[in-house]
Amino acid sequence: MTKLSVNINKIATLRNARGGNNPDVVKVALDCERFGAEGITVHPRPDERHIRFQDVLDLSPVLNTEFNIEGYPDKRFMEIIRKVKPAQATLVPDPPNAITSNSGWDTITHQEMLKDIVAELKEIGTRVSIFINPEAKYFEPAKSTGTDRVELYTEPYASNYSINREWAIKPYVEVAHIARELGLGLNAGHDLDLHNLKYLKSCIPFLDEVSIGHALVCDALYYGLENTIQMYRRQLEG
């Protein structure tokens, strides 16, 4: 079964736009869980443009599903992970000024650093996932870091889906089987939506988890949050 983890970054974007507490990020997260989300994902960026570090502290004690915290493993990120000990930490190589995540890790060049980070996170009992591009050369080095899972960076798939979906999915199917052979758990995320999710799932049925935020929140403006979460869940059935 592939779990849906709802990324609530963009709920925080809307809240921050007016300086108050509407929408209430904690309330929305709990409602997402009630509506069928099987996890909550946040990405507290260094500039706190959306999710703030305080949001992480407010969410952690009240969530009922898995809490997945994404981010670059700098000092502040590691401190918050040590503090809240989430179910999962997803390491992304984003520079502080990145408009959004735009690549996975070079697990060859950064293997030693990742090894140390992964060991520290596993020591505190947090499952570790490493954001990764669908390039086979990065998978054995990823395994060598000791990570539990990898998260396939799916923006290239999403942007090529409408052009030629069989071509777009090909590298992802190839590396998904490599990950499985290596004993790595398999997540996926970035730019997944109601158009491309079902095909991804049909081609990689053993996906452990997808984390989806931007498109899901946009869809909720038209279909409502509860209905939208159910619509995404149905794309993952079978």
Ligand SMILES: CC(=O)[C@@H](O)[C@H](O)COP(=O)(O)O
């Ligand atoms: C790692 C990933 O692909 C997403 O969490 C992405 O980082 C979302 O970040 P923004 O919501 O800031 O675009």
Ligand SMILES: NCC(=O)COP(=O)(O)O
């Ligand atoms: N890890 C991907 C994520 O959490 C959400 O990405 P997106 O759906 O906002 O592009």
